[in-house]
Amino acid sequence: MNKFFEKMRDPRQRRVFYAIFGGKMLGLALCFALIFGVSAYLSSRAQAQTPAPATAPATAPAATPAAAPAAPTITAPTAAATATGNTTAAAAAAPAAAPATPPNPPYVNPINTMWVLVTAFLVFFMQAGFMFLEAGFARERETVNVLLEGIVDTCLCGILFYAWGFAWMFGHGNGYIGWGDGAGHTWYCLQNLPDTYESTGVATLAFFLFQFAFADTCSTITSGAMLGRTGFWGDLWYSIGVSGFLYPIFGHWAWGPDGWLNAIPFWKAAPFHDFAGSTVVHTIGGMIALAGAIVLGPRLGRKFKRDGGGPMPYHNMTIASVGAVILWFGWYGFNPGSTLSAMDTAGIARVAANTTLAACSGGLAALLFVYPRFKKWDCGATVNGLLAGLVAITCPCYWVSPLGAILLGAVAGVIVILATDLLEYLRIDDPCGAWPVHGACGIWGTLSLGLFATGEFGAPTPTGADNSAGAVVKGLFYGGGTDQLVAQFIGNAAIGIGVFAVAMVLMYAVKATGTLRVSKQIEEEGLDLHEHGGTAYPDTKTSSH
Amino acid sequence: MKLIIAIVKPFKLEEIKDALAAIHVEGMTVTEVKGFGRQKGHTEVYRGSEYTVDFLPKVKLEIVVPDDTVAKTVDAILKVAKTGKIGDGKIFIVSLEDAIRIRTDERGDAAV
Numbered sequence: 001m002n003k004f005f006e007k008m009r010d011p012r013q014r015r016v017f018y019a020i021f022g023g024k025m026l027g028l029a030l031c032f033a034l035i036f037g038v039s040a041y042l043s044s045r046a047q048a049q050t051p052a053p054a055t056a057p058a059t060a061p062a063a064t065p066a067a068a069p070a071a072p073t074i075t076a077p078t079a080a081a082t083a084t085g086n087t088t089a090a091a092a093a094a095p096a097a098a099p100a101t102p103p104n105p106p107y108v109n110p111i112n113t114m115w116v117l118v119t120a121f122l123v124f125f126m127q128a129g130f131m132f133l134e135a136g137f138a139r140e141r142e143t144v145n146v147l148l149e150g151i152v153d154t155c156l157c158g159i160l161f162y163a164w165g166f167a168w169m170f171g172h173g174n175g176y177i178g179w180g181d182g183a184g185h186t187w188y189c190l191q192n193l194p195d196t197y198e199s200t201g202v203a204t205l206a207f208f209l210f211q212f213a214f215a216d217t218c219s220t221i222t223s224g225a226m227l228g229r230t231g232f233w234g235d236l237w238y239s240i241g242v243s244g245f246l247y248p249i250f251g252h253w254a255w256g257p258d259g260w261l262n263a264i265p266f267w268k269a270a271p272f273h274d275f276a277g278s279t280v281v282h283t284i285g286g287m288i289a290l291a292g293a294i295v296l297g298p299r300l301g302r303k304f305k306r307d308g309g310g311p312m313p314y315h316n317m318t319i320a321s322v323g324a325v326i327l328w329f330g331w332y333g334f335n336p337g338s339t340l341s342a343m344d345t346a347g348i349a350r351v352a353a354n355t356t357l358a359a360c361s362g363g364l365a366a367l368l369f370v371y372p373r374f375k376k377w378d379c380g381a382t383v384n385g386l387l388a389g390l391v392a393i394t395c396p397c398y399w400v401s402p403l404g405a406i407l408l409g410a411v412a413g414v415i416v417i418l419a420t421d422l423l424e425y426l427r428i429d430d431p432c433g434a435w436p437v438h439g440a441c442g443i444w445g446t447l448s449l450g451l452f453a454t455g456e457f458g459a460p461t462p463t464g465a466d467n468s469a470g471a472v473v474k475g476l477f478y479g480g481g482t483d484q485l486v487a488q489f490i491g492n493a494a495i496g497i498g499v500f501a502v503a504m505v506l507m508y509a510v511k512a513t514g515t516l517r518v519s520k521q522i523e524e525e526g527l528d529l530h531e532h533g534g535t536a537y538p539d540t541k542t543s544s545h
Numbered sequence: 546m547k548l549i550i551a552i553v554k555p556f557k558l559e560e561i562k563d564a565l566a567a568i569h570v571e572g573m574t575v576t577e578v579k580g581f582g583r584q585k586g587h588t589e590v591y592r593g594s595e596y597t598v599d600f601l602p603k604v605k606l607e608i609v610v611p612d613d614t615v616a617k618t619v620d621a622i623l624k625v626a627k628t629g630k631i632g633d634g635k636i637f638i639v640s641l642e643d644a645i646r647i648r649t650d651e652r653g654d655a656a657v
Contacts, residue, residue, distance in 0.1 A: 524556040525554075525556065529589070532590070533588075533589050533590030533595075534590055535589075538589070538598070539579065539600075539602075
């Protein structure tokens with residue numbers, strides 16, 4: 001204590017002390033403000049939420065929210081009536097009168113909700129596949145970096161999708177961005193959510209979980225093209241950009257309840273179709289990956305084919321190929337789950353079969369297409385080929401026949417190899433082939449719907465399939481003309497080009513902070529040691545413990 | 546005939562190989578090794594704690610050259626492998642009694 005007073009006599013020491021003390025107080029005040037501010041915000045929202053489900057009938061009186069806080073204390077029957085809130089105020093006044101018609105929004109449909117949850121878990125498991133695939137294709141010295149990126153992307157994406165991503169992507173708003181239920185309530189931080197999402201019968205949080213898993217795959221795709229040289233701070237910044245801004249906003253264009261691509265205003269009001277995300281997930285992810293790879297530049301020492309070099313070697317084909325098969329397995333959630341309805345059993349079966357067949361033909365096509373070059377059966381190319389088939393079938397899986405799936409998958413298997421050659425020619429270093437697989441084949445898959453859609457299938461509904469004449473999708477090869485093809489092109493080009501332009505800005509912005517790329521020394525000695533303080537495969541025999 | 550043993554930083558291997566190819570030294574044996582000299586070990590991080598790793602990864606090159614190319618070879622390695630920081634490695638030169646190419650029974654410089 002004496003020492004302290006002694007120090008305080010020195011004016012310079014005193015200034016330092018005041019600065020530190022002031023800073024601490026400021027921080028403390030900020031913490032308190034957050035604690036009280038946020039809790040006040042949340043509790044007021046929670047009270048407003050009970051009586052006014054988002055899609056409540058327009059007749060619900062505005063006075064109901066004010067009465068709500070009292071609801072838990074009043075007598076049981078009345079409380080029950082108020083809690084069901086989506087009936088009218090008349091029902092609240094006369095608890096004996098049961099509602100004659102099912103309330104709107106519809107009941108939570110248990111089987112549809114279970115289906116969406118199960119497939120959400122499957123899609124989530126794709127993260128393991130991505131981590132395996134990318135780690136296997138990376139060099140040994142950046143393995144920990146790749147694995148941690150996969151994990152942190154997931155954690156970050158979950159929080160961002162909770163905070164605003166879900167509202168922006170799946171909320172009502174305008175054609176370009178959503179925010180809430182369209183009746184004045186926002187969905188930020190998952191507040192004010194209706195019981196079920198739209199008319200799907202799927203509990204809204206199950207739908208949220210499913211869509212979070214999709215958003216997560218999108219941001220992980222990006223890291224595949226940027227590994228080996230991206231600093232971890234840079235990775236965090238661009239991940240926030242991808243999961244928090246690019247994916248939800250551009251995704252809303254196609255998948256938002258009022259996204260402008262649902263009825264393209266300047267093309268016969270034709271709808272753009274993307275069943276499970278060849279455009280929304282894969283083209284977006286692939287285009288951001290391309291932007292990242294361009295802005296970063298190649299890894300040190302990477303020589304391209306026309307300079308007499310070739311790709312840098314992977315470090316573990318075992319986990320890379322097993323990762324691809326895990327991804328294939330996860331795709332059984334990705335595509336079949338996108339029906340959002342377990343009642344459309346024929347649709348689910350068709351989607352699952354098409355998904356399988358496209359992967360099969362994609363893998364075979366890539367294998368056979370590469371074989372003549374060196375007379376070798378190339379595992380890395382086949383892995384990317386089957387993934388290319390899966391990416392391509394993601395958009396058209398509901399509307400094509402098994403034969404169509406085989407054909408378009410095979411084309412994807414060839415495209416992925418040609419796209420890889422193109423990147424090599426352009427001297428762009430994409431260690432995992434994120435753009436050839438997800439970007440190029442995402443574009444092909446989206447367009448292929450306009451070619452291969454049979455015209456027999458419409459859309460899944462909560463209780464079955466709607467294959468009525470007005471709903472069916474017909475492609476060029478089945479006599480449907482070019483209308484759908486052009487709509488697909490417009491949708492894919494708008495999202496693909498838009499996202500690429502914004503991603504370039506994002507990547508250059510991160511580069512301007514100096515965090516995007518690590519220094520030469522770190523890159524040479526490996527990201528694992530410098531960024532993460534250890535390697536993936538430590539030599540236990542020569543460490544001291 | 547001399548055996549040149551060079552212990553260098555792993556990421557320098559490719560450059561050294563190219564530099565040696567440029568002066569027509571085309572043959573070497575490479576081993577991944579661990580060890581320490583003045584650089585000692587370093588610390589790594591695992592679950593929030595630090596631990597010490599005493600041995601650092603290096604690459605060991607073994608190159609056999611005729612007496613008249615020893616200086617050229619060593620110069621080439623020095624030029625490329627030097628970063629000026631501690632841990633660049635070492636070069637040892639050992640006299641070699643004989644060398645035999647197994648396929649042809651050639652001996653001496655002809656076998657190198």
